[in-house]
Amino acid sequence: MNKIAVESDVRKERSSFVNGTNDREAYPKRWVAALVHTNCEKKVATKLEKLGIENYVAIQKEEHQWSDRKKKIDRIVIPMVVFVRLAKDEEDEFRRLPFIMKFITYPGAEELATPIPDEQIEQIQFLLKHSESPVTFSAHIEIGDAVRIVKGPLKGFIGHCCGMSNSEIAIHLALLGYATTHVPKDYIEKIIM
Template sequence: MRKAMEICGQIHSVSPVGNVTDESEACPKHWFVALVQMNCEKTANKKLQLLNFETFLPIQIEMHQWSDRRKKVERVVIPMMIFVKLTTKELEKVRNLSFIYRFLTAPGEHKPAIIPDEQIEQFKFMLGNADSEITMEPLTIRKGDKVRVRRGLLRGLVGYASVDSDGNSKIMIVIDCLGCASVSISAKDLEHVK
């Protein structure tokens, strides 16, 4: 127990009775996205697994037809990316591996982005059960979507996405009985609100 807390850099006095945190509470693991070189995803994934890290490399098996034969081929769904479940201490170790280019960050952020467990589970379910090709598409913000500003002076402002007559992105807030107040903003600075 004490060893687990030392690994995380958190040394607490451990009571012999009750209220003892286990390793998963002291060192929570999160999913991160490691970026690797093109066509090296499978090799990098195996290396991470040999180092005892939990990984998820989205692969889909497809049947390819050539003029003289048919063959099952493994296709990496998201090129150059591997999901890795790590503690913050492990993140620093993996970041320094020679075959890891860097970790994916959210736009405007400097810390590696955390991918929620439920999203990984849903993705795994989709990969295991889909009978057609899975593709990745950018999450686009459309007119009328509820959004939040994620950086800049308006950070935290919640409103609705809009587009002006020139095609520029705007955020609008509703003011009852008056209408909407709006301001131009880059779509890169907006995120969807659930």
């Protein structure tokens, strides 16, 4: 490069500074969670890679035993979720992709997408890579939340969480008064009523 071209690049770099940052620093990339269609996580990740978009699907390798053989499979740990690393100004355009349903955000959040700290993504990756037992994720359920039982003999029942312990949850049965039953946490899902 000649001296004039170098000086021109330096001037462009200086002129791109706004409030002490340049364009790349003004919108740093951050992880966000995108909701995709069921069983499409790997396909979406492949499409995003072709578009040059950094992404991560929470997958854990598991060995399954059949009567005649063993096979290692990839199990999607967080169904319908693809983590994507985007700058805030890229989110609106990303949302328009036909295979992205929406961003996952906190209820009432004003931002288009709720950022996820890099450390949390790194912790998920480490946990899934090194855990010897299956890793499961469950919704954060608090006392008073409406819940639906999704497995077992009470499947379909709707109630309210009224207490928790390490392996069970108590459900308030509205029609019967304050009765409780214990249901394993992985048998329930939080619902919005």
